[in-house]
Amino acid sequence: MRIKGLIVGLVTLLAPMSLSAQERRPHSVLVLDQSDGGPFYYQLLSSLRGTVANHPDEHVALYSENLDLSRFSGPVFEASLKRYLKEKYQDKTIGALVSVGAATTELVVKWRDELWPGIPVVYAMLDEMDVARLKRPPNVTGVINHLPLAFEIEAARAVVPDLDTIALVGDPWNSLVVYRNWGDEVGTAAAGLKVIDLVGQKLADVRQRVAELPERSAIIYSAMFSDGEGKFYLPSVALGLIAERANRPIITPAETFLVPGGIGGYVLLPRQIGEEVAGVTLRILDGARAAEVPPVHGGVKPIFNWPQMQRWNVSQSSLPAGSEIRFRDPSFLEKYRWQSALVAAALLIQAGLIAFLLHERHMRRHAEVESRKRMTELAHVNRRATTGELSSSIAHELNQPLGAILTNAETAELILKSDNPDLGEIREILADIKRDDQRAGEVLRRLRGFLKRTPFETRDIDLNEIMSEAFKFMSVQASARNVALYLQTAPNALRIRGDPIHLQQVILNLVVNSMDAVATMPYGRTVIGRTELNGGSSAVVSISDSGPGIPADELSRVFDPFFTTKDQGMGIGLSIARTIVLAHRGQIWAENQHGGGAAFHFTLPLAA
Ligand code: ADP
Secondary structure, three states: OHHHHHHHHHHHHHHHHHHHHHHOOOOEEEEEEOOOOOHHHHHHHHHHHHHHHOOOOOOOEEEEEEOOOOOOOOHHHHHHHHHHHHHHHOOOOOOEEEEEOHHHHHHHHHHHHHHOOOOOEEEEEEOHHHHHHOOOOOOEEEEEOOOOHHHHHHHHHHHOOOOOEEEEEOOOHHHOOOOOOHHHHHHHHOOOOEEEEOOOOOHHHHHHHHHHOOOOEEEEEOOOOEOOOOOEOOHHHHHHHHHHHOOOOEEOOEHHHOOOOOOEEEEEOHHHHHHHHHHHHHHHHOOOOHHHOOOEEOOEEEEEEHHHHHHOOOOHHHOOOOOEEEOOOOOHHHHOHHHHHHHHHHHHHHHHHHHHHHHHHHHHHHHHHHHHHHHHHHHHHHHHHHHHHOHHHHHHHHHHHHHHHHHHHHHHHHHHHOOOOOHHHHHHHHHHHHHHHHHHHHHHHHHHHHHOOOOOOOEEEEHHHHHHHHHHHHHHHHHHOOOEEEEEOOOOOOEEEEOHHHHHHHHHHHHHHHHHHHOOOOOOOEEEEEEEEEOOOEEEEEEEEOOOOOOHHHOOOOOOOOOOOOOOOOOOHHHHHHHHHHHOOOEEEEEEOOOOOEEEEEEEEEOO
16 A cells, blocks of 8 residues: 555656656757758758757757768668667767658668657658658658659640650669659659650760650659769769750759759759758657647749740740749849839829920910910000001091092093193103002001901011111101101111011000100100111110100009000000010110100010
């Protein structure tokens, strides 16, 4: 009873301890791989090491052994390996074993009871067939990389759409550590295809054979470690030598085979496998039992090499869904993404600005056209008013030739009544009548032209001519109002671009205003017009008078619309004159002369 009680007590005491021992394992790992030391295993181990090193709570000690099973085998080698591991690690506490590759895993499971009793095993790089071959040993889990030959044949069909032949290249199936199950799959996976079996052949022979493969074929490469003549290679190096000669694309099953000459296919991803196996191992070190951690599936993806795709004319759309393409030169947009975005944004802003400015310009043009239309309408009204004022001088101008015509006609009648009419004289009279009629016609033509409702139109004109015509128009009115009207034009023609009717209107408005101004003067009523060159680029027109001048405080207002100091004034003459001058890209201003009287000046740019 006492012993039984003691046992019960001990069990009760030890129970939590043994439970906790079962939960957290010593944080040290022995990684055994069958690698060749090539880039694939290097990447796998370094990502495994990196992931383990990042373990947050506790440092994990990591030992690693390279069993080199691709190049060494046999019972003697295995026995020496086992002895070496036993002696080397006898004093080390190992929390978990990581075995990379099917052959390694088989040895580790076989030796575990003797070398590392009860220690969990985490495998990597096994497929389902390899795992089944282990026959469910206890305390074993890991990462399954499902990469059957059928996947690579699918990749071959994507690369060569009318595929009818595959050439298999690599070491003998049973000496392969990773793809050895492909040997058993050939019959089913390659059904319907012709198979050129170069497996296990010497590298030199393979190089010869792959140079003369038929048109609709692809090479499927597993891995070649030996040239069959005693030389060992890294499989990636052997692949490069084969690719040098191959006349068809080479489907390759490892990410690290993409560079030496493979077009790609479904590939094993060493870094991802390293991370996944490290994840499972850490869970076990942290207390999970291997039986509770189901095997992880992953580490395989379809990846293709862009330059090889170009070489073999393979389009992206024919690749298996989810394929990744490597080594493609980034497009300009991909390469300069943010710069392109900036340029695009700048272009957009610029385009917006241009659109806005064009709209503005359109609106301004529209407004200009509208205001010009208004101006010509108003100018027309103003002209009619001016001609109203000038009606007496117009009547006078018409009366003169009409009167002469009448007198001449009457004289001709008298001559005809005589017995011996002088036909020569009659002829002269008729010529006079004709000339007077033309003069009257000319007056009417000028008047009609002046009164026409014309749109604003510019053409090449001589400012002197415009000025002379306007002054001629005013001459009768001037003498009726007892005003001496003088004109001094520049000696040479002043060629400008302008609308003659509108410019005459400016001159007329200024002259009429001057005549109004001098009307208050009892004597010495003078209005002088002048045209001059103003430097080399413009002409200036001046109308000055001997009137009272403009009071200083009104000087700035005379051009305002509706500003008038006259009883019957409308106050639009000067404002119209200014609008017309501005429309000709000129300037207009008023000033008082030193000797008295006002002077108005306006400039116009000379025609180029
Ligand atoms: P309106 O002749 O109908 O008054 P304007 O716009 O032609 O309209 O002239 C505006 C005003 O400018 C005139 O009422 C007058 O006071 C002043 N003005 C124009 N020309 C002269 C001038 N030569 N001398 C003095 N004042 C002038």
